[in-house]
Amino acid sequence: GDSVTQMEGPVTLSEEAFLTINCTYTATGYPSLFWYVQYPGEGLQLLLKATKADDKGSNKGFEATYRKETTSFHLEKGSVQVSDSAVYFCALTPMEYGNKLVFGAGTILRVKS
Amino acid sequence: NAGVTQTPKFRVLKTGQSMTLLCAQDMNHEYMYWYRQDPGMGLRLIHYSVGEGTTAKGEVPDGYNVSRLKKQNFLLGLESAAPSQTSVYFCASSKTSRGTDTQYFGPGTRLTVL
Numbered sequence: 001g002d003s004v005t006q007m008e009g010p011v012t013l014s015e016e017a018f019l020t021i022n023c024t025y026t027a028t029g030y031p032s033l034f035w036y037v038q039y040p041g042e043g044l045q046l047l048l049k050a051t052k053a054d055d056k057g058s059n060k061g062f063e064a065t066y067r068k069e070t071t072s073f074h075l076e077k078g079s080v081q082v083s084d085s086a087v088y089f090c091a092l093t094p095m096e097y098g099n100k101l102v103f104g105a106g107t108i109l110r111v112k113s
Numbered sequence: 114n115a116g117v118t119q120t121p122k123f124r125v126l127k128t129g130q131s132m133t134l135l136c137a138q139d140m141n142h143e144y145m146y147w148y149r150q151d152p153g154m155g156l157r158l159i160h161y162s163v164g165e166g167t168t169a170k171g172e173v174p175d176g177y178n179v180s181r182l183k184k185q186n187f188l189l190g191l192e193s194a195a196p197s198q199t200s201v202y203f204c205a206s207s208k209t210s211r212g213t214d215t216q217y218f219g220p221g222t223r224l225t226v227l
Contacts, residue, residue, distance in 0.1 A: 044205075051212075101156070
């Protein structure tokens with residue numbers, strides 16, 4: 001079945017460090033890919049998305065590229081801030097219609113000042 | 114424009130008790146969803162609705178019922194709560210069923226079943 005695998009956390013970085021959170025997926029067809037972020041005590045917010053191969057999603061300095069050949073959608077940021085501390089979820093919708101998100105387990109990011 | 118709201122924010126139940134979680138959205142979205150979030154497992158879909166008066170099962174529907182009597186509201190019910198239903202519950206909505214569409218999430222309800 002469709003699934004998403006993320007790197008386990010927590011990931012602990014110093015402020016201004018480079019961030020990579022790995023995400024790989026298994027899906028039939030042509031899924032759309034998403035990164036959601038959950039700040040402490042809040043619900044999930046869409047961070048970025050990509051809907052077809054080679055698309056790059058970007059927002060707030062975060063980027064991820066839809067790589068069909070490696071079935072990956074890794075999240076990157078060049079310089080993290082303390083305010084980026086949160087849980088990051090990689091997710092997909094496996095079909096063109098039928099908007100049912102399949103989530104990875106989430107990766108906790110902690111940024112130290 | 115409040116987006117997606119959920120009530121209550123926290124609840125503690127005893128085994129066998131019942132309760133209803135309320136989700137409301139003011140974005141005129143057709144599609145609404147209930148997820149549960151458990152440590153190390155991400156979010157899993159419980160039930161969803163494709164419009165007023167229609168509901169369908171998701172990945173983990175057992176022990177839950179839902180109703181969508183009004184377009185803006187989506188209720189999740191637990192008829193006889195069990196400790197395995199201790200979780201954080203999130204409601205979400207989307208405008209369409211397209212896989213590219215964004216889902217908007219509420220702040221969550223933390224439920225503990227003793």
